[in-house]
Amino acid sequence: MNWSALTVFCILFGLVTVLGFVAARWRQADLNHLNEWGLGGRRFGTIVTWFLLGGDLYTAYTFIAVPALVFGAGAIGFFAVPYTLMLYPFVYVVYPRLWSVAHKHGYVTASDFVRGRYGSPLLALLVAITGILATMPYIALQLVGIQVVIAAMGFTGGGLMGDLPLIVAFAILAAYTYTSGLRAPALISVVKDLLIYITVIAAITVIPAQLGGYGHIFASIPADKLLLATPTDHNTGAYSAYATLALGSVLALFLYPHCITALLSSSSRGVIKRNMALLPAYSLALALLAFLGYVAVVAHVHDDPAYADYFKQYGNNFAVPALMLKYFPAWFVGVAFAAVAIGALVPAAIMSIAAANLFTRNIYKEYLKPAATPADEARVAKLLSLVVKVGALAFILFVPTEFAIYLQLLGGAWIIQTLPTVVIGLYTRWLHRWALAVGWAAGMGLSTWMVVSQNFKSTFPLHLGEWSLPGYAAFYSVIVNFVIAVLLTLAFRAIKLAEAADQTSPADYEHDVP
């Protein structure tokens, strides 16, 4: 047992627990209203939103998995960098429109918007179900991050005792999310990000220096790992995979419920726009962390007998924790691991709130109790946030970790299928609601088949004539989805299939607070 690391870890964990409960009193308001519990009253300014979105997008799992991918696969793992740099101009242009229309009409979820825009409860339900399905495994993956660092501090026993720290951590998280709603992760994300930045800066300066500097580290990486394999005759290989992985991820990310929740909780369009210029600070941290994958290769952590058992259990995801154990003093390992664990709690809280919002607004209120008051909604959402977390915990405890990773991968391919409905819907409702529903179904089926047929790899070798174009399954399937939606819209218009009323007007998409 690594006692000094564990002590520091527990102190920091205790601190954020206190913050989580204190958050209920922050900017005090009636938390028995879904707008307050589930969206923090839509009052977060530039700085809080920066921390909240940063804590939401750059999860603990990201910080472990991206270097792990670079560690194992080399240059292709760096796709996270073009992904995050393309993300912000895209969100800057598109998503203030969602904020505006949601603010104007009191929408809490993307499905609320779809319901109002297309007048179609069914389409709204499809979007809600997709969101919940995609979010559940994502929460489970956050737990994997916590599990890895807890194990690395010496809790390696099997059975209930081995799982106890994870259960305790999650029970605490569930309790303060229940009490404080979105205010809890918003406040905790400030601590989380400070810890993450301290850890990242320490890791990228201290560790490479002990290994002869970055020049030496890059020189020691085999050439075939350092660059993407160049395309061969009629096969675009790693080039198309890299570009479509980045592009598909950009298109998918802000369709996730937890991203939309954080976005809608901001106080104005300006807050979102300013953040799109300020959030790339996290991308820089992520790029530097990706380098740690190579640092781990050169440090030979994989061959170190001290870590052999961990690598066996957690695979390449142990690369970064191993580096920290090897090069940091024990007390600082506590800081770094607390950063990872708290970095998992923030998104897990937001994700469970987002899933609860979706269920409450688009299933409970729509189908189970149309007369629900805002207080009923808040009560159901609070309970649901508990159910969602217990579900994710049970998943991690009883199902092999690979399944969570597989499902999260499928989740990305599923959530992007709501792109034509949500994003195109922000500009035009030309696409017919039934056409969108059929396109969605086709996209869901196709993306699932693509991912499963490749044994749960995210890239699919598309064959066009004599060309082979390996690319992100989510990206290919959403194109098919979109084409079907366009063709069917033309057909439905031709046979004059009924249209529904649009609750929104063009000015709503530019609406801002004074």
Place this chain on the structure above:
Amino acid sequence: MAAPGPSKLKRTVWYVILFIPFFVAIWVPLFNRIEPSFYGIPFFYWFQFALILVAAAVTGAAYKAKI
């Protein structure tokens, strides 16, 4: 309340500028090379790292221009 936004032409020009880093980032052959390296860091890595700064600067400039 809709703010009296910038002219349509100005918006279009800015949208094009905003998406330049976008196209550079997916044009892989442009940067999939070792040289010119920067203090031993291959072009592939430092170029994309620098592109984060460019994209952020462009987004910030668009905000300043009230797009």
